Amino acid sequence: MPRVACGPVERFGFVGLPNAGKSSLFNALAGGGALAAPYAFATTDPNVGVAKVFDHRLDALAEMSNSKNVVHASVQFNDIGGLVEGASQGEGLGNKFLAGIREVDAIVFVLRAFPDGDVPGPTDPLEHLGVVETELSLADLESAEKQLDKVARVARTDKSKAHEEAMLRRVVDLLSDGTPLYKSDLSDDDRAELKPFFFLTNKPVLAVVNIGEDQLGQEDEIAAPVVEALGGAQVIAACVQLEAEAALLDDDERAEMLEGLGLGEGALPRFIQAAYELMGLRTFLTTGEKESRAWTFRAGSTAPQAAGVIHTDFERGFIRAETIEWDALVEAGSWSAARDKGQVRSEGKDYVVADGDVMEFRFNV
């Protein structure tokens, strides 16, 4: 039996101080995105959840096709637990915590801004970021020094190791200055080259600033210092508690509550979209009466590679892909109407799939 592929699965880890709102964010995502679909990576770990990637294109196609089944793309997230000062020294749950971060593909900093006398802890998101960054950077520094030591010894007799040694020296210098690698001037190529050394701060990051109910409307202002500190990383300000409460409601009630608060769709769709984009993921779609579905593929994939996300047979036996942009298809009203208008393209094996393409694969096994 050929393996049924399920596309790239990226794992995001929530990292932050105790009481920042990590578990609340987890519940908000799990509540809103709790899916019955049997994901390949279904897990029994209560700290691992799956959230669906909200996609209005998929909804429009499902409506057009009157699909019986609608399947969203998804991302996996881990509630790693609270970081405490001294974690890099193996303080308390420090080691377990660092191991949790090593397992994920990207880091989501959860930074508290909400004031609440009943919830202990600092309420300055920059202070949260500072503690977390210091611990991660110290853990990386220790690891970088050890690895540099080894490589330098080998490099004395093996000249081919000189470049590796220089890279690690640069990493040690950066971390000694307190610069996490994601904030450094290392190029994307440098960062890719450093992957085999497994540094925590070499992972892509995004941040959620958790604001209080009374701070709604001041999102940009409160997030600004974090945006500046993280230079370039996506920062999303949201009242996680309200989002978690909304997630417990059914669709209509949730929409009503969020609209009533002036929050539109809420912050979760934006958060998940940001997470998806951070990892260079794209979506193509399939649609029919039986099912409309969003499929995740890596930016730059060719049509056969995208077909392989559905099934390895589709990739091996790929002939061509009937392709149309989702909005053109919705406007035409059906595949046959779009075909009659000459809007459906027949793409070959070199076609680089675009985000939002709707595809039907022709294959031969």
Ligand SMILES: Nc1nc2c(ncn2[C@@H]2O[C@H](COP(=O)(O)OP(=O)(O)O)[C@@H](O)[C@H]2O)c(=O)[nH]1
């Ligand atoms: N007022 C207020 N309280 C919040 C908010 N987010 C989380 N909390 C509360 O803060 C406490 C800690 O939240 P939790 O999600 O468990 O934080 P964690 O330790 O990072 O997992 C809980 O009592 C939450 O109800 C918020 O946006 N506003």
Ligand SMILES: [Mg+2]
């Ligand atoms: Mg928690």
